[in-house]
Amino acid sequence: MKILIIEDDSIIVENIELTLHVGWPEAELIWTGLGEEGIELVESQSPDLVILDLGLPDINGFEVLKSIRLFSNIPVVVLTVREEETSVVRAFEYGADEYLNKPFRQMELVARLKSLAKRKSSTSLEGEKCGPFLFSFSEQIVKYGKITINLSRIEMLILHHLAINQGKTVTYASIARTIWPSDYPGYKNAIRVFIRQLREKIEKDPGNPQIILNKPRLGYLIPKDI
Template identity: 45%
Template structure:
């Protein structure tokens, strides 16, 4: 696996590199503290995944993200200094596949990297799922709600896929975390809430009063029964 780290703090680069090397000894690490160099490396070296800090000395991490997304679908995980939901959502809207809040645990880092690399083949053999007015195509990541069609991110796709496979039941926080990241870890529920909130914003008429993706407090999420059920 080849990993590109675009981060201006050498200690963070060292910590991430060490964690990846311990888990996957064959990992090749590419790194730079500059955004424009990161764009060049992404294009020339074609890494399997990119870990991108949003605060870079020469340009905004958001600009790097958009420029890289213009020529590749390589999984990108953004790094944020704190759990700033505005920046997290903006990063996801610019094309990031996932995010990590610094400082992060080794377990969380490895789980997210493993999951995002897995995304590229996760849905290859999966068929279209339907439930009421919902129709989801895993291969195109398109969710149809009646006459409306919306594109989903990798994580949003995995969430809706898991909910559709468990209609009539509550999908627990742990089962959703395992579907998205391959395992549950401390902080996964907070991460799920961010992605669920963004997903509701795409498909709910009133995200503040959801009618499609519902929550069972302390347990998990489930899809509301269709009107004709």
Template identity: 45%
Template sequence: MKILIIEDDPNVLELVELTFELGWPDIKLIKAVTGEQGMNALESEPPDAVILDIGLPDTNGFEIVKAIRLFSDVPILMLTVRVDERDVVKALTLGADDYLTKPFRQMELLARIKAITRRSHQGDQDLKVSHGLWRFGKTLTELYHGQQVFHLTPIQGQIMQTLIKQAGQFVSAETLAVKIWGEHHAATADDLRVHIHHIRKKLDPSDSKLIVNKPGQGYMFSPD
């Protein structure tokens, strides 16, 4: 498996390289320090996932996400020092699959990369999960309501798979986090909240009750 990282900070590049050497040695890490180099690498040696910094010397990560999504659905993890929710939502809206703020924990980086590349393993995708008119298409990134299709990121698909399977019941935030990022995740409640917020905006911006949440109980898919 190949991972492309587009990042201009040599310290971050060194840390990411060490992280994969220790935690996932089978990975081939392709490094680019500018947006232009990254786009060239995408075309010459297509990766299985992209780690993308928002602040780059020749452009910004938002523009790179838009450019990538014109020709590829490769999973993208945004790496950023920005913690403003508007930046996170913007990245997800443009087509990023997940985000991680700097400084980051090495095991969390591995967990998030594994989560966004998991869509290639069909054993992780129970496409028979459905509720009423809600069903999945060929992958968890295609969610249908009748004939209308909603395009989700892999993480959004994993969230909806779990919620639809337990439709009408609350699923704890911890259960969802383990499903997405694994048992040793370091995700926060805010991470999950941002993804849920974005799913709501995609599925039905005017209906906040499609996915309801209750403090202490978690989230529930309640389309009825």
């Protein structure tokens, strides 16, 4: 397991290295303090996971995330001092898989990284027909009728969770547990971001959804009759 750390604070990097040395000793670590070099390392070194700071000295961490998502679906954990909800939502809009604040809790970081790695390597759902969808997790595509749709890993997990519960209301909390090891403040808004992105990809009219329906204050529903 190869983990790329894109972080300019050497003390934070040392803390991450110590945490992983204890909690995940087999992990191989690569480090850079620059965003541009981090993007290049994702391409050249093919790491399995990325830990990304937002406050980098050369380019904004959001721009690093956007650039990575142009060519890779590698799991990215944002690790930052920014606690405001707008930053959390923006990170997920740009394709982050996790969002943790500094100072981080050591075992939580290890748990979230291992959870992402497990999802990345899992092939148990490969080719699974679920509701009206056919899921291919290794290719990160979903087939709906004659349409093939490219989705991010989190979009895949959410859609699959809704599909296996077709006809039932799936709560925000249930969706959150499917994506993350534990809840965090603002998770409902993050889920709304992913639902909006899903609708833009699978609905004929995202403004008038027929596949993923709102259940006000509760969650979402895929109706049985689609």
